[in-house]
Amino acid sequence: MQGQSNFKYEGQKLxxxxxxVAMILFGAQLxxxxxxxxxxxxxxxxxxxxxxxxxxxxHINALVVWMVYAMIGAVYYLLPDETGIEVVGIGIAxxxxxxxxxxxxxxxxxxxxxxxxxxxIKTIWFITEGREYLEAPRWADIGIVVVVLGFLANTFLTAIxxxxxxxxxxILSDMIALAGLYLAGMFFTDNxxxxxxxWWWVIxxxxxxxxxxxVGALAAYALIRVVGANRKVVEMWLWIEVAMLFGSGILGLGxxxxxxxxxxxxxxxxxxxxxxxxxxxxGMFVHVLYDWGKExxxxxxxxxxxxxxxxxxxxxxxxxxxxxxxxxxxWGFFHTLPQVNIYTxxxxxxxxxxxxxxxxxxxxxxxxxFYMAVQGKYGIKKLRATFASKMAIFLIxxxxxxxxxxxxIAGYEQVLIARAQLGAxxxxxxxxxxxxxxxQAMDWRLIMGVVTTVGFFYLVKDLLSxxxxxxxxx
Amino acid sequence: MAEKKVSVWSDNxxxxxxxxxVTGFAxxxxxxxxxxxxxxxxxxxxxDINNHITKRVPSATVINYKVEYKMNQRRGHEVPVIGGxxxxxxxxxKVKENFFGRDNYSQxxxxxxxxxxxxxxxAKNCMDCHTLLGNGAYYAPDLTKAWLDPAWQKGGTMQAMTxxxxxxxxxxxxxxxPGKYPTHARMMPNLGITQxxxxxxxxxxxxxxxxxxxxxxxxxxxxxxxxxxxxxx
Numbered sequence: 001m002q003g004q005s006n007f008k009y010e011g012q013k014l015x016x017x018x019x020x021v022a023m024i025l026f027g028a029q030l031x032x033x034x035x036x037x038x039x040x041x042x043x044x045x046x047x048x049x050x051x052x053x054x055x056x057x058x059h060i061n062a063l064v065v066w067m068v069y070a071m072i073g074a075v076y077y078l079l080p081d082e083t084g085i086e087v088v089g090i091g092i093a094x095x096x097x098x099x100x101x102x103x104x105x106x107x108x109x110x111x112x113x114x115x116x117x118x119x120x121i122k123t124i125w126f127i128t129e130g131r132e133y134l135e136a137p138r139w140a141d142i143g144i145v146v147v148v149l150g151f152l153a154n155t156f157l158t159a160i161x162x163x164x165x166x167x168x169x170x171i172l173s174d175m176i177a178l179a180g181l182y183l184a185g186m187f188f189t190d191n192x193x194x195x196x197x198x199w200w201w202v203i204x205x206x207x208x209x210x211x212x213x214x215v216g217a218l219a220a221y222a223l224i225r226v227v228g229a230n231r232k233v234v235e236m237w238l239w240i241e242v243a244m245l246f247g248s249g250i251l252g253l254g255x256x257x258x259x260x261x262x263x264x265x266x267x268x269x270x271x272x273x274x275x276x277x278x279x280x281x282x283g284m285f286v287h288v289l290y291d292w293g294k295e296x297x298x299x300x301x302x303x304x305x306x307x308x309x310x311x312x313x314x315x316x317x318x319x320x321x322x323x324x325x326x327x328x329x330x331w332g333f334f335h336t337l338p339q340v341n342i343y344t345x346x347x348x349x350x351x352x353x354x355x356x357x358x359x360x361x362x363x364x365x366x367x368x369x370f371y372m373a374v375q376g377k378y379g380i381k382k383l384r385a386t387f388a389s390k391m392a393i394f395l396i397x398x399x400x401x402x403x404x405x406x407x408x409i410a411g412y413e414q415v416l417i418a419r420a421q422l423g424a425x426x427x428x429x430x431x432x433x434x435x436x437x438x439x440q441a442m443d444w445r446l447i448m449g450v451v452t453t454v455g456f457f458y459l460v461k462d463l464l465s466x467x468x469x470x471x472x473x474x
Numbered sequence: 475m476a477e478k479k480v481s482v483w484s485d486n487x488x489x490x491x492x493x494x495x496v497t498g499f500a501x502x503x504x505x506x507x508x509x510x511x512x513x514x515x516x517x518x519x520x521x522d523i524n525n526h527i528t529k530r531v532p533s534a535t536v537i538n539y540k541v542e543y544k545m546n547q548r549r550g551h552e553v554p555v556i557g558g559x560x561x562x563x564x565x566x567x568k569v570k571e572n573f574f575g576r577d578n579y580s581q582x583x584x585x586x587x588x589x590x591x592x593x594x595x596x597a598k599n600c601m602d603c604h605t606l607l608g609n610g611a612y613y614a615p616d617l618t619k620a621w622l623d624p625a626w627q628k629g630g631t632m633q634a635m636t637x638x639x640x641x642x643x644x645x646x647x648x649x650x651x652p653g654k655y656p657t658h659a660r661m662m663p664n665l666g667i668t669q670x671x672x673x674x675x676x677x678x679x680x681x682x683x684x685x686x687x688x689x690x691x692x693x694x695x696x697x698x699x700x701x702x703x704x705x706x707x
Contacts, residue, residue: 040613043660051663052613053602119594119671130596132610166486190585190592192678193515193531193685196607197508232486239489243496250500259618259690260607261530263514267688269507342692346608346616414612424691426625426632429615430658 006379009080011087011158014094016373018073021101022366023460025066028108030453032059037446041439054115057128057135058108063358064133065104070366071214072151075171077373078221079155083162089154096150103143107136124188131195133203134185141186148179166235170217170242178210193261200256207357208277208328209249215324215365216241216284222317222368226310229291237287244280252277258338259345267338274336278329281361288321310375311385312466315393316368323360323397327404331356343419348441349411356404359396370463378467386469388462395455402448410441520581523556523567530686532556534584537677540571541684543622543694551689573680574642574673590671591678598665606682608690613660619694620645621676621683632657645679646672 007013035055038045079087087093110127117123125138136144152175159168184201220238223229254270292314296306308314331353335344344350375383414432422428432438466472482488518529539557546553546563558569570577579587601610604617625632626641635655638644648655649672652662667675
């Protein structure tokens with residue numbers, strides 16, 4: 001995304017930097033995912049050099065970090081649009097971007113080249129914290145908190161000075177919660193039940209509460225920009241979504257407290273509230289399609305051109321509505337009741353849900369934001385989909401859904417054989433891993449991972465070249 | 475057109491207030507439940523064991539006791555049983571068991587071992603291949619009740635392979651030289667685990683097996699016929 005820039009605001013230029021790093025990390029996520037997928041089939045692949053634990057750790061951390069980058073970028077992108085003014089303290093904001101990027105680079109290099117340490121608190125501080133998703137060492141945690149505080153200051157000062165919209169109010173309050181929750185993951189305890197209790201405060205209350213609200217706000221902004229939806233209606237929907245998302249998601253946290261040493265009452269609380277979690281996702285899906293159709297109807301009646309002003313962004317937005325509902329909602333509900341979860345907990349079922357949900361709920365909308373940034377950067381009035389745009393969305397979606405289905409089958413086999421039939425022991429685990437159905441599922445997961453990666457290359461090509469599409473030149 | 479009276483259902487202020495109230499209420503309920511849960515999952519100490527008080531997360535000194543996983547009639551699922559059971563699946567805290575040749579670890583010694591083991595579990599990224607309490611990665615077996623795994627008991631395949639005569643020694647040996655004892659094409663890598671760290675890790679695993687996980691995993695190691703059937707295939 002280099003070259004001449006039509007960005008009206010420096011904040012939007014900064015957003016494009018965040019988006020660029022997000023795309024690089026997205027690529028790293030796919031690469032390391034492929035390594036891990038190969039290791040499931042050929043365990044000797046990179047054994048002792050880049051073991052599964054390291055490949056998988058970078059796979060999931062790159063995922064989280066690229067999404068955080070893209071979300072920060074998205075906020076910087078819409079901030080000047082929503083408030084009508086330049087980001088306050090843009091110089092500091094740019095400095096923070098470089099500090100964060102440097103820190104992320106150092107953490108990744110340490111993960112790759114040092115990997116593990118001695119059983120000493122120094123390892124937790126400087127090498128790895130060793131807690132899934134939160135492996136970043138403590139020094140980096142503190143760095144992240146400082147950078148995020150700076151980011152919050154930038155956005156708050158801008159919002160206070162500029163125009164105040166409903167979308168901005170939701171984003172600002174959501175970001176305080178998002179940042180505050182990170183602190184719950186920054187301590188060491190010998191008590192693993194206590195450890196996992198607070199660990200879930202970060203993981204769950206991010207991805208099943210605050211991130212979802214962020215998606216709602218980004219979708220609202222995108223609907224206004226891309227299909228010209230009415231702000232008042234969109235913001236009303238947004239508040240309803242916030243009520244439903246937080247109403248179900250905050251106590252839905254209980255579905256992670258079934259088996260970690262926490263009391264039985266979490267069975268009922270977790271089951272009830274997490275079973276409600278898909279509802280707002282249905283609502284968001286209906287919302288996107290409804291607004292799109294409604295605005296088209298208005299335009300048709302007025303005899304105007306009904307095509308959207310950013311076709312690729314709209315395609316990704318619609319796939320977000322559907323993917324969020326399917327991946328997070330349906331696949332989450334599959335195994336959220338304790339009666340089912342006692343067998344599915346800790347199997348490939350979770351991995352299937354993870355792949356579909358992170359993609360459907362987050363990757364899609366963030367890619368839509370990338371396309372909006374391309375449109376803004378080159379000042380294109382109507383951005384039309386190219387062959388590469390279509391290949392990207394088709395291959396990535398097909399690939400991720402394929403991986404999700406393969407992992408679901410693997411999970412099913414694991415639940416029946418390793419858990420129900422054989423009682424969850426070391427032998428039971430490996431007997432289930434050796435079954436043909438598991439082996440086939442793992443082959444398909446790798447094939448679909450390759451399909452996803454090919455789609456990713458189309459996406460990169462498209463983001464870099466769509467502005468040169470002759471149809472987009474006015 | 476004259477100003478129309480707007481219905482409350484399409485009023486943004488109404489929905490904004492609703493969102494605030496719902497979020498506030500859910501958060502307060504979560505905080506209240508968190509206080510209750512904190513009380514219930516705080517780690518116990520030797521005094522609790524002496525007083526026969528069953529804690530959800532017991533004292534680190536459980537390493538001095540025999541640990542089992544049995545059906546509890548009152549609870550309707552399996553629970554960890556420490557130091558023998560009363561016939562109904564509740565712990566008696568009586569029957570001791572040697573852990574690396576001793577059954578008299580003091581509170582301080584046991585706490586130190588558990589601390590070392592928990593640190594090692596993080597420093598070696600265990601969770602990025604295994605699951606602990608069912609959370610982590612799905613490349614290697616769940617370790618929640620690994621201490622009770624038949625493979626490590628007397629006559630079990632893993633204990634036999636390491637040539638050790640107790641399960642704690644067998645586990646410690648395996649952890650230090652995983653490449654020497656492959657159980658599957660998918661081998662555990664050598665993570666540079668020292669003798670001391672291995673002892674800490676085994677203490678951590680034994681302690682984790684005593685955490686009351688509400689019956690997870692169900693039927694752990696109980697279904698022998700199934701194993702024979704699947705192996706014969």
